[in-house]
Amino acid sequence: MAAGSAPPRVLNVNVGVLGHIDSGKTALARALSTTGSTAAFDRAPQSRARGITLDLGFSCLRTALPPQLGPGPGELQFTLVDCPGHASLIRTIIGGAQIIDLMMLVIDVTKGMQTQSAECLVIGQIACQKMVVVLNKIDLLPEAKRQSAIEKMTKKMQKTLENTKFCGCPIVAVAAKPGGPEAPESENPLGVSELIEVLKSQAYLPSRDPSGHFLMAVDHCFSIKGQGTVMTGTILSGSVSLGDNVEIPALKVMDDYSVIGRSLFKKETNIQIFVGLKVKLSTGEEGIIDGGFGQSGKFKIRIPGGLKPETKMLLSAASKKKSKAGKGDANKEDESSKNDSAQPVTITLLFKRYVFDTQKKMIQS
Known part of the structure; x- marks a missing residue:
């Protein structure tokens, strides 16, 4: 050239x-x-x-x-x-x-x-x-x-x-x-x-709009040893150049009417089968399973009546405790989990499955 x-x-x-x-x-x-x-x-x-x-x-x-x-x-x-x-x-x-x-x-x-x-x-x-x-x-x-x-x-x-x-x-x-x-x-x-x-x-020229604020939907996220976390995605608007700083907004995974559950299902479980079933928190609130998060085993629970203030405090305390434990503090986190429950709010799902149900649905009693 x-x-x-x-x-x-x-x-x-x-x-x-x-x-x-x-x-x-x-x-x-x-x-x-x-x-x-x-x-x-x-x-x-x-x-x-x-x-x-x-x-x-x-x-x-x-x-x-x-x-x-x-x-x-x-x-x-x-x-x-x-x-x-x-x-x-x-x-x-x-x-x-x-x-x-x-x-x-x-x-x-x-x-x-x-x-x-x-x-x-x-x-x-x-x-x-x-x-x-x-x-x-x-x-x-x-x-x-x-x-x-x-x-x-x-x-x-x-x-x-x-x-x-x-x-x-x-x-x-x-x-x-x-x-x-x-x-x-x-x-x-x-x-x-x-x-x-x-x-x-x-092949054709897709419509791309470089105007407006830079907004990218993250399609894939992975880590490279010695480099850190890499995110790839699709730019929805705006443009970015080499050396530019970008802001990664934090997602709020819990509000007054929803919580994220874990450890109730295996990662390979098809959570869609359980969508719509009622669950009960150990703090007394009743909720409904809304859906899962890919193959992680985590799932969203909707609480129609809203969370109690004391429940929100328990969940916030557990979240802060988990975020403070770094990679080098794994042993300390394990030891503290034995003495003080790392997940103070538990979830109960009660259902019965009819043996002769041709649609093999999960039926609650």
Whole structure:
């Protein structure tokens, strides 16, 4: 680049990778990406242990700027948002869908539309304007019948989409990881270059408003050893430059009519089953379970009659005690917990489950 000349512009388009669990979304993101973030490709130990995507993954693909995005030198960056496919992680999927401009619906070509495929399609119709269907795992089809099977599945998908906003959208057949997860890395993916060209043809300039105060919704938060906490997100308004100071507002997790509960459910519990059930605090107030917070096991309780002043004092004291205990005071915190309860207000949930209830609902007595 000549001295004094402006750097080539980089236009960014957020592409969501959505689909049913085990359809090969993460393998596709890996095959497409030129750069992976610290949150890409299921690097979290929990994801590796369970063999599924548990959180949003971020990576990017940089390619030449297509003609429809304007003349002049520049690059097009596709930021790939790899969303989980498991039904219990639907809130995380919705969180990812809120920030995408273009959606890739990944379909296992040997299975077609599945339950979460349909759910992702509904989310896509709300969240974005354009979609590309990716028929993945074509390497599992017998080579002699591969082309006819792809054509048959393509017609099925076209029929499925004909009454949606994505009617007539591109459908591309690929094998992101031929041979499956255990196959050697030397195996080259099939159809990925064709998919990139289709993505380029569907790319458009999203509407971004740089005016107003800087406001960013946090989409992902993680820590890097030796560096600290990193937050990534979507800028809703305004702009920010390198070296600027930003304010991170503190959220008030408790008011006069709600509290946050913990340790009543396991982290993997689907708290939606318990929404609407009545609970009772050890201080006498009665409440209703409003919902959970992702996969943390925590949940919100609404107190219609409001909290008693003495209950608020107990909860405030417990919160202050917890915040004062730093990482180096873990042993002191454990010792003090034995002598003085670290959670003075307990929650009681009483219910009975009818054995022959066909809907398997939680029924309170």
